[in-house]
Amino acid sequence: MKLTHHLDDATLVRYAAGDLDEAFAVIVSSHLAMCEQCRKASHDAEELGGQMLEAAEETAVNEDAFAKLMAAIDEQNQANVDGVDAQNVHQFPKKRAAISGDVPMPLQRFLGSQIADIEWKKVAPGISKHDIDLGKDVPSSLYLLNIAEGQAVPEHGHGGMEMTLILSGAYTDRFGRFGPGDIADLDEHVEHQPIVEAGAPCICLVATEKPTKFKGLVERILQPIIGI
Ligand SMILES: [Zn+2]
Structure with a gap:
């Protein structure tokens, strides 16, 4: 499936942090089921979010932490695009879409x-x-x-x-x-x-x-x- 319009980084970070209302979370998880590119970005957001939390325990989070997180995600995405991180790509499921039917799995319930x-x-x-x-x-x-x-x-x-x-x-x-x-x-x-x-x-x-x-x-x- 060739997709043109994706989730933005801020949405992925909010999703990873559990900060989205359920209606929006259902849409995000449904898109993730259909989009390998955003699954990869979502994984990066979770990982970086975890790192940020660890760092926050040591030092107070300053005001530009969010901007830094965004920059780090962009950097990592670029690294992935460049193939630097290609050895990790296999960790992501090729398909999480519905086994049967045409409704994305997170929507089937x-x-x-x-x-x-x-x-x-x-x-x-x-x-x-x-x-x-x-x-x-x-x-x-x-x-x-x-x-x-x-x-x-x-x-x-x-x-x-x-x-x-x-x-x-x-x-x-x-x-x-x-x-x-x-x-x-x-x-x-x-x-x-x-x-x-x-x-x-x-x-x-x-x-x-x-x-x-x-x-x-x-x-x-x-x-x-x-x-x-
Ligand atoms: Zn996407």
Whole structure:
């Protein structure tokens, strides 16, 4: 699977530290199941996080520790790309994806193994939704959207951080083309207008922070419709 859009380093570090809400953690683990490159980066983040914790016990963590950690990850990634660390690559499983079915393994406990078996609720013309119940105490929402081929989702911003993982089909927005396995990681200030490619619906998994307020008219209109 050739992926274009990956998890960023800050997300990987937060995931390694157990600092992501469950909805976002499910998206990250699902992407990791589909992406060898991010599995490797995640392993590095865990290792470096451990080293940072050890160092922190000896000396107080200074303000630029995070920046140093990021730089160290970049350095290590570059070393890996350069093949310096190639002897360690075999430690990572070639595939952690589903043994059967087309739903990534970390999602199968919520959805079963087949995308075709998912039940959809129509929420707008050309857009259906499937909510995943993570419990009331989780401060983020997780759901699937099934957007018809050729469909344009109206230009919109977000009430908070939003992360999307494409499971099948593809869409294009001003950030490029997003196909199966690709991640779109958007903060609340980003506006975009995804348009689904012709040929198949786009089925994507979306995690959003539960919005605390709605700033714009478009958000107020869209929120009751698709819950963003
Ligand atoms: Zn990746």
